Structure formats: C-alpha cells, structure tokens
Amino acid sequence: xxxxxxxxxxxxxxxxxxxxxxxxxxxxxxxxxxxxxxxxxxxxxxxxxxxxxxxxxxxxxxxxxxxxxxxxxxxxxxxxxxxxxxxxxxxxxxxxxxxxxxxxxxxxx
Numbered sequence: 274x275x276x277x278x279x280x281x282x283x284x285x286x287x288x289x290x291x292x293x294x295x296x297x298x299x300x301x302x303x304x305x306x307x308x309x310x311x312x313x314x315x316x317x318x319x320x321x322x323x324x325x326x327x328x329x330x331x332x333x334x335x336x337x338x339x340x341x342x343x344x345x346x347x348x349x350x351x352x353x354x355x356x357x358x359x360x361x362x363x364x365x366x367x368x369x370x371x372x373x374x375x376x377x378x379x380x381x382x
Contacts, residue, residue, distance in 0.1 A: 278319055
C-alpha cells in the first residue's frame with residue numbers, strides 16, 4: 274500500500290516538485306505490481322484534501338499557511354476516509370487487487 278496524493282494527478286503551480294515525487298512513487302508502485310507476481314497485491318491511494326497538520330509543519334509563508342488553513346476548514350475530509358479506503362483494498366479476497374484509489378472531497382476541483 275503506497276499513499277500518494279491527488280497533487281500528482283492535478284498539477285498546480287508551485288507544487289511541481291511535490292507532484293513529481295508523487296508520480297515517481299506512482300511509477301514505482303506500478304513497476305512493483307507488474308514484477309511482484311501473483312501472490313502480492315499492490316495498491317496506490319491518492320488522497321485529496323485531508324484534515325491534517327501538513328501545512329502547519331511544512332509551510333513557512335504565513336499568508337500561504339493562512340489560505341491553506343481556511344481552505345482546509347471549508348473543504349477537508351477526515352483522515353478516517355482514507356483509512357476506510359485502505360481497509361477496503363486490504364479486505365478484498367486474495368485474488369482481487371485494487372490497483373488505484375482516489376479519495377477526495379466531493380467539492381475538490
């Protein structure tokens with residue numbers, strides 16, 4: 274199970290490097306899926322805007338940080354939405370692989 278981000282699906286200005294890292298992991302996940310054989314299931318989960326402390330810890334610009342906090346309050350989904358998606362993939366029978374899951378707020382563009 275690899276957790277990526279919808280930032281790797283919809284690329285936006287100033288997020289290019291972050292998106293590139295997510296797409297590198299997407300490629301590595303697909304390569305693992307193809308090389309792993311029939312007894313290993315490989316899944317990628319791409320969360321959208323989730324209610325975490327990511328912006329608090331990683332963004333220094335106070336204007337940008339405030340804008341992200343505001344958007345988070347308006348839009349973000351709870352972390353357990355991602356946990357439920359991961360559980361869904363894991364709970365499948367051994368012969369069923371969920372290759373990719375995108376989980377985002379319904380209002381996220």
